[in-house]
Amino acid sequence: MLEFEHVSLTKSGPDGDVPILRDVSFRAKVGEVFTILGPSGSGKSTLLRLACRLDDPGDGLILLDDHDIREMDVLVLRRQVGLVFQEPLLFGATVEENLRFAADPEATAPHLEDPGAWLERVGLDRELLSRAPDALSVGQRQRVAFARTLIPGPSVLLLDEPTSALDPQASAGLLRLIRELRDERNLTVIFVSHAMAQAREVADQVLVLKDGRVLERGGPEIFESPELEDTRAFFAGEEE
Amino acid sequence: MSGYIRLDWPDLSVALALMIVAIVLARLDRVGYTLLFLIGTVRTIVQLLAIGFVLRGVFKVEAWWLNAVVLMVMVGAAVYNAVRRQEHQTKGYAGIVAAALLIGPFFVLAVVIVLVIKVSPGKAQYLIPMGGMIISYSMNAVTLYKNRFDGEIRARRREVEAKLALGATARRAAEDVVRQSYRAALLPAVNFMMVVGLVQIPGMMGGQIIGGADPLDAALYQMLVAFQLTAAAVISCFVASRLTFRTAFSRDHQLAV
Numbered sequence: 001m002l003e004f005e006h007v008s009l010t011k012s013g014p015d016g017d018v019p020i021l022r023d024v025s026f027r028a029k030v031g032e033v034f035t036i037l038g039p040s041g042s043g044k045s046t047l048l049r050l051a052c053r054l055d056d057p058g059d060g061l062i063l064l065d066d067h068d069i070r071e072m073d074v075l076v077l078r079r080q081v082g083l084v085f086q087e088p089l090l091f092g093a094t095v096e097e098n099l100r101f102a103a104d105p106e107a108t109a110p111h112l113e114d115p116g117a118w119l120e121r122v123g124l125d126r127e128l129l130s131r132a133p134d135a136l137s138v139g140q141r142q143r144v145a146f147a148r149t150l151i152p153g154p155s156v157l158l159l160d161e162p163t164s165a166l167d168p169q170a171s172a173g174l175l176r177l178i179r180e181l182r183d184e185r186n187l188t189v190i191f192v193s194h195a196m197a198q199a200r201e202v203a204d205q206v207l208v209l210k211d212g213r214v215l216e217r218g219g220p221e222i223f224e225s226p227e228l229e230d231t232r233a234f235f236a237g238e239e240e
Numbered sequence: 241m242s243g244y245i246r247l248d249w250p251d252l253s254v255a256l257a258l259m260i261v262a263i264v265l266a267r268l269d270r271v272g273y274t275l276l277f278l279i280g281t282v283r284t285i286v287q288l289l290a291i292g293f294v295l296r297g298v299f300k301v302e303a304w305w306l307n308a309v310v311l312m313v314m315v316g317a318a319v320y321n322a323v324r325r326q327e328h329q330t331k332g333y334a335g336i337v338a339a340a341l342l343i344g345p346f347f348v349l350a351v352v353i354v355l356v357i358k359v360s361p362g363k364a365q366y367l368i369p370m371g372g373m374i375i376s377y378s379m380n381a382v383t384l385y386k387n388r389f390d391g392e393i394r395a396r397r398r399e400v401e402a403k404l405a406l407g408a409t410a411r412r413a414a415e416d417v418v419r420q421s422y423r424a425a426l427l428p429a430v431n432f433m434m435v436v437g438l439v440q441i442p443g444m445m446g447g448q449i450i451g452g453a454d455p456l457d458a459a460l461y462q463m464l465v466a467f468q469l470t471a472a473a474v475i476s477c478f479v480a481s482r483l484t485f486r487t488a489f490s491r492d493h494q495l496a497v
Contacts, residue, residue, distance in 0.1 A: 052405055053492060053494065054401055054404060054405065054494055054495070055494065056492075056494070074492045074493055075407050075408075075409065075493065076407075078404065078405055078406065078407040079406070079407040082405070083405040085398070085401075085402060085405075087398070089398045089399055089402045091399050091402065091403070101403070101406065101408075102406050105403065105406055105407050105408035105409070105412055105413075106408070106409065106412055148406065149405075149406070152406065152407060
């Protein structure tokens with residue numbers, strides 16, 4: 001379970017302080033896909049960065065299974081809370097190197113039982129193990145990034161618009177994979193998106209964010225009947 | 241072999257005429273450096289005359305503390321220059337360079353003066369030229385390191401953060417960035433040792449030969465210079481690398497640039 005309590009963040013820019021998040025609270029439960037929707041610049045990705053402590057909030061608390069994440073060992077936290085970035089970034093010379101790195105980032109020769117099985121789990125051929133990351137399609141790279149994030153055995157999966165670089169077919173496949181993984185591993189999934197159609201397919205809970213503030217929240221019924229005019233306008237804009 | 245041909249002002253005016261040729265040609269091709277060449281010429285004359293007079297005075301006194309003052313001024317100028325030449329402003333960078341230049345060059349200089357040349361620290365004839373060489377060479381290495389590190393860590397921030405997100409320590413996540421920065425800083429030292437004597441006769445050896453020294457003696461001195469410069473550059477980068485790293489990451493392994 002991942003919980004945000006009154007989280008705020010301000011960043012200083014050339015024009016003074018800019019509020020990125022303002023008093024954001026929510027609770028994402030085990031086994032659910034918690035979807036965060038909002039236009040670009042609404043603070044969605046920042047929420048995910050805060051949850052794995054790539055950044056820290058100015059105010060408020062973030063709790064993982066009722067523990068303040070700032071009290072935890074950050075390296076342990078980051079293996080419990082896996083982040084998949086918007087653009088899949090693979091490093092090193094081969095796909096296998098990425099998977100082994102995830103198994104034990106500090107080891108020079110990390111042990112990983114049957115790395116090919118991890119590729120198969122995300123719908124890829126195990127023959128890709130020896131391939132160079134550049135030789136893969138974007139969709140394949142994103143699936144490798146998924147496999148890499150799953151290897152440490154996280155209980156929370158943070159997905160930052162993981163389908164935005166993919167074509168519709170690859171997106172649909174990835175959304176299916178997300179649902180499967182949630183069920184199979186009983187994961188808490190935070191799915192950030194600006195595309196309503198995709199969020200609709202996977203969402204158990206929805207939070208709409210605008211200008212760093214929570215606009216509206218609720219179950220998937222929110223897509224049909226949003227309460228606020230702003231939410232309606234955002235959804236309408238998305239559907240055009 | 242001993243002695244050398246002394247230059248006087250009329251001799252030097254011929255060399256100055258060469259500068260006029262350079263300025264005229266640069267003007268013909270509209271290089272736009274006329275003013276800079278003029279200022280550079282004047283500064284070369286003034287700065288070298290000044291250091292000539294200062295060193296003449298320092299050589300007469302032969303006191304270790306006076307040598308120390310001269311070396312400290314050199315370090316100060318090197319720090320100022322390095323801070324000015326950084327492409328990305330880093331808080332506390334002057335302190336980082338100062339620490340690197342006080343540890344690397346001075347350790348190497350102490351070894352060379354006490355164990356190799358075996359003269360007293362008051363012997364300005366050895367201490368000052370050696371110290372100047374080591375400090376400026378280390379300054380270049382530290383500057384190259386810093387500029388490469390700043391560039392790489394920004395260009396590869398997504399990769400670094402992807403590794404951090406997998407639970408890697410900051411040191412592990414930035415390992416490749418640090419390695420690239422070291423290589424950029426130390427490549428000149430490696431290249432120098434590879435081609436020394438083949439492509440060029442370096443300044444120290446050339447100077448000694450012109451000064452009348454036996455070429456083999458000059459070669460031994462040049463070896464000393466090559467080793468001391470490389471060692472000082474590596475030690476300085478070793479210090480600067482650790483301190484620079486602390487400005488780029490928080491204690492909680494968060495990228496802070």
